[in-house]
Amino acid sequence: DLEAGQNVxxxxxxxxxxxxxxxxxxxxxxxxxxxxxxxxLVTETSVTGGFVxxxxxxxxxxxxxxxxxxxxxxxxVIYKDYHEQLAFYKVKEDQATYRIPGKKLDYIxxxxxxxxxxxLAAAALNGGLMDLYxxxxxxxxxxxxxxxxxxxxxxxxxxxxQRNNIDTTRIHHRHTNPDFKFECYQxxxxxxxxxxxxxxxxx
Numbered sequence: 001d002l003e004a005g006q007n008v009x010x011x012x013x014x015x016x017x018x019x020x021x022x023x024x025x026x027x028x029x030x031x032x033x034x035x036x037x038x039x040x041l042v043t044e045t046s047v048t049g050g051f052v053x054x055x056x057x058x059x060x061x062x063x064x065x066x067x068x069x070x071x072x073x074x075x076x077v078i079y080k081d082y083h084e085q086l087a088f089y090k091v092k093e094d095q096a097t098y099r100i101p102g103k104k105l106d107y108i109x110x111x112x113x114x115x116x117x118x119x120l121a122a123a124a125l126n127g128g129l130m131d132l133y134x135x136x137x138x139x140x141x142x143x144x145x146x147x148x149x150x151x152x153x154x155x156x157x158x159x160x161x162q163r164n165n166i167d168t169t170r171i172h173h174r175h176t177n178p179d180f181k182f183e184c185y186q187x188x189x190x191x192x193x194x195x196x197x198x199x200x201x202x203x
Contacts, residue, residue, distance in 0.1 A: 010065040010076065013037075019091075021074050023065050025050060030078055032089060032096075047089050047096045049080035064110050068117040073137070075120055077108045084108065086120075088137045099140050105133070110154050114161040121145070121155035 009030065010023040020035040032047035065076035074089040078098075084107070086099045101108065107125040114121070120135040122142075130151040134143040146152045 010063040012065045012067055012074070014067050015069060015071045019071075021065055021067065021076075023063055023076055023078070032074070032076065032078075032087075034091070045089065045096075046094050047076070047078065047087055049078040049085070049087070064108060064122075066111050066113055066120075068113045069115050070117055073117065075111055075113065075137070077111075086135065097137070099135070099137075101133075101135070101142055105142075112155045112157055114157050115159065116161055119161070121157065123153045123155060 006024045006026045008022060009025055012021050013019075014021070018037055020037055022033040022035060024031055024033055028050050029048065030050040032045040034043045034045060035041070036043075063077045065074060067074055072091055074087075074091065076087050076089070078085055078087045080087075080098055083100050084105075086101055086108070087096050088099070089096045101124070105124045105126055109123045109125065109130060111120055111122045113119075118136070120137060122133050122135060123130055124133050129149065130153060131147055132145040132152045132155055134145055
């Protein structure tokens with residue numbers, strides 16, 4: 001169980017459902033905790049970060065956190081050294097590597113590992129627009145996969161790791177109908193994408 005004063009910023013269950021990863025904040029400090037789902041034991045990891053306390057009062061943070069398919073690594077967004085960073089945590093070694101995604105990315109919204117665990121696709125905010133980016137856990141920087149006027153969310157890898165299925169939102173009949181349409185696209189690592197289907201917001 002969480003201690004008094006700890007706030008959950010993000011969480012993810014391991015592929016084998018044996019461990020729950022919890023990114024928590026307490027008095028401005030961010031920590032990664034691992035909870036054994038069998039015996040309830042909570043272990044504190046070497047991952048740390050955070051803001052000074054008064055900055056937290058201005059944010060309602062929800063930070064993405066995802067396990068690699070083999071359960072050996074956890075990728076998460078964490079604030080460290082005054083930057084939003086990607087942390088790649090190796091579970092067995094209790095070792096974390098921190099990467100600054102780049103100054104042009106304002107906020108990472110969601111992430112998805114490739115099935116081979118070698119790449120990470122992320123939906124991120126850049127200049128008010130949500131696009132899709134590709135990260136390599138072993139390097140700084142990223143590759144831009146989509147760059148358009150629409151919002152691209154929730155990347156999901158195809159089984160062969162050659163394409164990403166993404167949702168992209170557009171407003172139709174803007175002056176008479178404020179509802180969103182959700183359009184599902186496929187985007188390959190070269191940035192090409194094709195429309196699969198369009199559904200109503202309430203479908």
